[in-house]
Amino acid sequence: MKTGFFHTPYILPKRTARQVFDWSMELAMLTDEAGYADFMIGEHYTLAWENIPCPEIIIGAAARLTKRIRFAPMAHLLPYHNPATLATQVGWLSQVLEGRYFLGVAPGGHHTDAILHGHDNIGELQAKMFEALELMERVWQRQPFKERTAHFQAGYPGPADFPGYEIDYADNSPWGGRDKLEIAVTGLTKNSSSLKWAGERNYSPISFFGGTEVMKSHWDTWAAAAASKGHAADRSRFRVTRDIFIADSDAEARRLAMNSGLADSWREYLGPIYKKFNLFQGIIEDSGTDIDPSQVDMEFLAEHVWLCGSPETVRRKLELMAEKTGGWGEIIVNSHDNIDNPKPYFESLQRLAKEVTPKLHVL
Template identity: 60%
Template sequence: MKCGLFHTPYNQPQRTPKQIFDWSIELAQICDKAGFSDFLVGEHYTLALENIPMPEAIIASAAMVTEKLRFAPMAHLLPYHDPATLAIRIGWLSQVLEGRYYLGVGPGGHHTDAILHGFENLSQLPARQIEALTIMEKVWQEEPFRFAGDFYRAGFPGPDDMPGYDVTIAKNGLWKESPFEIAVTALSANSNSMKFAGERNYSPISFFGGVDQMISHWETWSTAMREAGFTPERERLRVCREVFVADNDAEAKRRAISGGLGYSWEHYLLPIYKKFKLLDGIIKDSGVDISADEVDMDFLAEHVWLCGSSETVTQKIEALVDKVGPWGMLCINSHDNIDDMAPANESLQRFAQEVMPKVGASVPA
């Protein structure tokens, strides 16, 4: 099992863009040195606690000061972009990074981002995403075409389109991997995103919401893969979790609750999870008879977050694998520790160097 970092980011709302940018680059360097495989960067436009509207700026800058990390925007929200322009930018950056880049795509899941771009509700977005992908795939083929759809118009110039003299067309298609990887995230059980990913042979990224939900993500994706004629492989599945590792369980819990992880959940994530009823699977897994309104930081640290010594975190991951089956990468969700980065950086290092080697040695492929 490999390890990655999902840098949404969950930052405190008072942070400036410069602070978030500098933190992101330092975090990428910490992950690269620790042995992480992937560094995924979110894209949001109006969310003060997830404030990176331009993931490619982070990716390009971080790639220049790291050696091994693979990067991905996770995800470019396709309905908010001109698809032909975005396709060229993606192809260009994939070539700059020479194999250290893959792509995440999504329709957009936040109402305020939709309002910014002129949409009144999220239901308008999935169809635009499909058409955007159609155009992007055509652009990446670098062959002449014209396209006029329901939402977009685009094309690619050919020999018959010269303006009275020959124009050399830039080769800004995708870096020649076979195939170029595209990934999709999902949170809800029986996710349409997982079905969409399987139908297109895209890789699945599962935000954890309990054992049943995680099993549902795998079954939905793998079924769609088989029905589309592809072979599902468990090593392609990435799972996102909250992780904090320290010398012992008590210290890990204290650091997690008092640091950025605790702040994010208390002030941002827990109210969202309660509103959209995303805690049911988590509570069921815990075996504790409480309601969603009773969930607090202590419950999360004990039953939801992978929090503890390296031995405890290893045991928690192995127990989950026993219930849901193996997967290929565990991605840690980043949380704002800008004011005191040392404990969180230590946790990342210990996770990669103490936990992952043990999990990899004991979990079947």
């Protein structure tokens, strides 16, 4: 069982860019030392609660401060990038990290980011993502072509395009070749179309937890799509995200979580979003409480949304989740703003990797 870290980041809007950058470096070094496998960084442009518009800057800086952990933008929002430029930058950065890199891709789910980039809404973004990645794949092949799609244009030069004399074309393809570059896609809603697309292309699935039925649908959707194209559906590639807080006892973990950035994020930002878009329904069904989503409060979150407890309690909760949904290969803990009181949070992150995941049996 691997441990991963998802640095969205959920961050208090009052933080400066430099504070977010420095906090990111601290988290990268701590998770690397604790034995985490992956460090994933969100890309958002207009959201004060999730403000890292250029995850590649974090990745490049953290690469020099860490030894083993892999990094990924999770995800580059492909509709907002020039595909040829991004393909070149992704390939080059993967070479800089010499394999400690993988790529996350997404269409973008926030309408304010869409407006920033000249779109009226997010309706056309998924089609643009599909087009963009197809062009990126062609750029990585390093074979001459020129193409215009409905939304983009890209190409790759060949010998016929020499400017009157021979030149050496830079090889900015992924480290070790395209086959060595893992591409991952996240799923949030039941029967995610993004995970169907990922399965068909043999990209790895990441499930944002929204209840056991949603999680099962994420695996089923991806696995069926992968099998339809002749790809192996290996559960060790399946990643699952959760909010986790660990301390010596269940009561202490709950108390610390309630006074942490985890609680701030859910009280002020995530809770209202989940209520507005009815994302609590699967978790409510799991809880057996039959409450209305508007009734979800901090006590419900601590009991049913977060995994709070001693290392043994958190391990048992994860294994119970696996019994209900099937296994997975990596548990990913979400990032929250604990800049003002990092010690309990850092200890929780360390204990997850050192005391919980090594003892998990979920495959």
